[in-house]
Amino acid sequence: MSSFLFYTVNGLVLGSTYALTSIGYSMVYGILELVNFTHSTVYMVGAYLFYILAVVAGLPMWAAFLLAVFMTGLIGVLYERLTLRPLRVRHQPKFAMLICTIGTSIVLQNIFFLTMGSETHQYPSLFEGHYLRVGGFNITAVQLVIIVATAVLLLAFTLFINHTRVGMAMQACAQDGEAAGLMGISVDNIVSLTFFIGSAMAAVAGVMGCMSYRSVDISIGTAIGTKTFASTVLGGIGVFYGGVVGGLVIGLTEVYTAAYLGSNYRNIPAFLILILILFLKPNGLFGKKTLKKV
Amino acid sequence: MQRNKRFFDLKRILPLLLAAAMYAAPLAITNQYVLRVCVYVSIYSILACSLNLISGVCGQVSMGHAAFYGVGAYTSALIALSFGLPWPICLLAAGVLSALVGLLIGTPALRLQGGYLVICTVGFNELVRLILLNWVSVTRGPMGLTNIPRPRFFGVAIHSGRQYLYLSMTLLLIVYITLRNILHSRFGRNLRAIKEDETAAETMGIRVHREKVTAFAIAAGFAGMAGSMLAHYMLYINPNLFIGDFSTTILSMVVLGGMGSMPGSVAAATLLTVIPEALRELDRYRMLIYGLMLICMMLGKNIPWDTTPLGRAAARLRGRVKIARESEHGGKD
Amino acid sequence: MERLKVQDICKSFGGLTAVSNVSFQVEAGQIVSIIGPNGAGKTTVFNLLTGFYTCDAGSILLDGRPIENLPPSQYVKEGVARTFQNLRVFPAMTVLENVLIGYQSKIEYGWADAILRTPRLREQERAAREAAMEILERLKLSAFAGERCAGLPYGLQKKLEIARALVCSPRLLLLDEPAAGLNPQETAELADFVHGLPEQGFTILLIEHDMSLVMDISNYIYVMDYGRVISEGIPEQVQKDPKVIEAYIGQGGIRHASEG
Incomplete structure (x- = not known):
């Protein structure tokens, strides 16, 4: 029983990082109908920036965290401006943007590869040495912090999206960008904001994920990429809380699979779930059905 | 009229000349490394051309092509290793099994639109990699399959780089001609119509989903054959050869060469194989340059084939031929 | 001879009834038009006739063969071809x-x-x-x-x-607003062309907003409003029907009146 609790906490931690990252996917897909392959790399970028600021530059943790999150947000805005907006403005087909996001992803990954190397670095953590002992297992303090922080962040995000003018403008753009544009909403600014928030959230997820694993390397983005897709699709693309539920489900399944079936199989359920949900209910658990227009 | 006639003939003779040149060229290559790169160019061309059928011509963007390549490679290698069957049979089996997997996955997947299809194929690719990696009793997991037998013809094993090049080139030629013939038939037209407007295509009596799935299965089958070629050339395969990143590379070949253009796919496959090889010196920066290249390619706007420099040249050539042919046609009426 | 016989077809989306108990028929070699204000359900009828929507009830017979609720790609084989309101080449x-x-x-x-x-x-x-x-x-x-x-x-x-x-x-050709977006001269040419089609053996069902075009070339007209057929007859009858005039004046009627 206590082992189950232990795995559940681990699953929730993992799920939290998926959930936070999935928001970025969901928002971008909602507005641009684009599968953003750069997004999972941004998760790695956020984690690394924190590492560079906190360990290499020696900033205090809180400052390094805030700065890393902010900078990652800016990187999100920047790559959208430089590589996606020109295509969007010229009404280029979606796959052109898609390949562009893949290119950006490769570039970002290699910038960090060239500067930081491909080796695994030890990652700083919070509240070292503090843990809760449940049965024979240790639940670390940082794990609990991650779960609580995720919950708070998601709550704040929900309030923002539903109760502020900007948040509602974002929703309007997601529903019908053209109409929103006609109503005087600056779609370009909203898109920038979307990339900022999405990337910043991914950075938070990246930092927290690495804190819980105590290590960082340049492949962590690729590792979570498809799993975060899976979370997003499971919940329904464009439905934020859906992505959150999806993230938690995928995180938990992954940990349980690793625990009870063997860690070789840990990555398989995410893809099985992804493919099954696409075949059975492509709009996800919480997505709405759309009527085909003729 | 005379002049036009000559043009028309040129168009018929040109491919033959090209093919002849293609077959003569390996005789002039003595460098083993160059031969090796050429074999890879042929294999990647098969992959790019086949993906072009479904993604370029029909507009169904798939990022899981490497999975079929892998299924083919493993099928072929396993059949050869466990039953000792001759390579042509392995090749065929690889093609058929990959096509069947394509059919199985394509039937539900091709009901999905745009981004969803992309995600689904990415997931599928990853799933195949994980299966190859974890089904150790059959695939030997990360160790991969070794000692794959070389293809034999009339009791003689294919050995030299040049022989392999002839073999892979012939396979490419067969695949290329098959795909070209499909493009020039009602099926090619239908696939293009589906890319443009599914609803209108359906109204015109095209069974959209069936056509898409068929094209997908054909593409998967050819990718499987390319996999078989690879397996019996490298004599060693492991799951890392068939990861999603490689699917991305194949897709970027299709995009670079122009969506829907088979010669473009071959040209782009050549470029994207040769350039990274040329960049080996800058090994550390290779992927960075590749990433930048992808972005520049897209921003440089080369989406409709006719607007790429290559495409424009081809369009001019085609335009000349067409004018020639039409005036000839007019003469007949 | 009846080429097309539509009987009591119904279609609703959620709670919204788009087409209710619509019946009409098209004789072979004729041009029959369906007119009506925007949102009257005309295009929905076309979509039901070509399988893009499934009928909730009712039957559609082409030369006596039931053709309702087939997959859209099947209709060309059955002998029904269509054009689209917003150009789909x-x-x-x-x-x-x-x-x-x-x-x-x-x-x-x-x-x-x-x-x-x-x-x-x-x-x-x-x-x-x-x-x-x-x-x-x-x-x-x-x-x-x-x-x-x-x-x-x-x-x-x-x-x-x-x-x-x-x-x-096709044994039945469905034209969905063929004159939309055309200038008067193009419209006149189109009218001539469509008018000549029955001689070549075609049967036509037409949806059109351009009243003069409809009145000039139709053999028979059905008028729809709020998903129902509210009037029918030869052009002269329909033109005088007070129900028709009311339907048009009630909903964007001025524009149509000026067009007609």
Whole structure:
């Protein structure tokens, strides 16, 4: 029983990082109908920036965290401006943007590869040495912090999206960008904001994920990429809380699979779930059905 | 009229000349490394051309092509290793099994639109990699399959780089001609119509989903054959050869060469194989340059084939031929 | 003889009734029009007739054969071809290729023929090309056969869409607002062309907003409003029907009145 609790906490931690990252996917897909392959790399970028600021530059943790999150947000805005907006403005087909996001992803990954190397670095953590002992297992303090922080962040995000003018403008753009544009909403600014928030959230997820694993390397983005897709699709693309539920489900399944079936199989359920949900209910658990227009 | 006639003939003779040149060229290559790169160019061309059928011509963007390549490679290698069957049979089996997997996955997947299809194929690719990696009793997991037998013809094993090049080139030629013939038939037209407007295509009596799935299965089958070629050339395969990143590379070949253009796919496959090889010196920066290249390619706007420099040249050539042919046609009426 | 007989078809989306108990018929060799204000359910009827929506109730008979609720791709084989309200040609394909797509249901060769380029394929492709060119000739579009459709003026693209439907040799041709977006001269040409189609053996069901066009060429008219048929008759009768006038004045009537 206590082992189950232990795995559940681990699953929730993992799920939290998926959930936070999935928001970025969901928002971008909602507005641009684009599968953003750069997004999972941004998760790695956020984690690394924190590492560079906190360990290499020696900033205090809180400052390094805030700065890393902010900078990652800016990187999100920047790559959208430089590589996606020109295509969007010229009404280029979606796959052109898609390949562009893949290119950006490769570039970002290699910038960090060239500067930081491909080796695994030890990652700083919070509240070292503090843990809760449940049965024979240790639940670390940082794990609990991650779960609580995720919950708070998601709550704040929900309030923002539903109760502020900007948040509602974002929703309007997601529903019908053209109409929103006609109503005087600056779609370009909203898109920038979307990339900022999405990337910043991914950075938070990246930092927290690495804190819980105590290590960082340049492949962590690729590792979570498809799993975060899976979370997003499971919940329904464009439905934020859906992505959150999806993230938690995928995180938990992954940990349980690793625990009870063997860690070789840990990555398989995410893809099985992804493919099954696409075949059975492509709009996800919480997505709405759309009527085909003729 | 005379002049036009000559043009028309040129168009018929040109491919033959090209093919002849293609077959003569390996005789002039003595460098083993160059031969090796050429074999890879042929294999990647098969992959790019086949993906072009479904993604370029029909507009169904798939990022899981490497999975079929892998299924083919493993099928072929396993059949050869466990039953000792001759390579042509392995090749065929690889093609058929990959096509069947394509059919199985394509039937539900091709009901999905745009981004969803992309995600689904990415997931599928990853799933195949994980299966190859974890089904150790059959695939030997990360160790991969070794000692794959070389293809034999009339009791003689294919050995030299040049022989392999002839073999892979012939396979490419067969695949290329098959795909070209499909493009020039009602099926090619239908696939293009589906890319443009599914609803209108359906109204015109095209069974959209069936056509898409068929094209997908054909593409998967050819990718499987390319996999078989690879397996019996490298004599060693492991799951890392068939990861999603490689699917991305194949897709970027299709995009670079122009969506829907088979010669473009071959040209782009050549470029994207040769350039990274040329960049080996800058090994550390290779992927960075590749990433930048992808972005520049897209921003440089080369989406409709006719607007790429290559495409424009081809369009001019085609335009000349067409004018020639039409005036000839007019003469007949 | 009745070519098309529609009986009591109904369609609702969620709680919204788009078409309720609509019945009408089209005699072979005639031009029958459905008119009505925006949102009256006309295009929904077309979508029901071509399988894009499934009927909640009712039956559709083409020459006595039930054709309701088939997959959309089946209708060309049954003998129904249509055009769309908002132009749906294949823009990146040439004019000739567009028409060849229309002809494709008559082509019988299979994948094996395609891959091997058999004589059967060559024979059928030649026949297809000839048929397509003949239609283009008839619509005076043959000069543009090799051109990309996207480069053509709107009026010609509209004509092309009709050509693409005609090459299917449909027993029933559905035209959804063929004159929308055309200038008066193009409209007049179109009217002439459509008017001549029954002589060539075509039967036409037409949705149109341009009243003068409808009144000029229709043999019979059905008027729809709020998903129902509210009036029917020959053009002169319909024009005088107070229910029709009310329907139009009640909803954007002034614009239509001025057009008519």
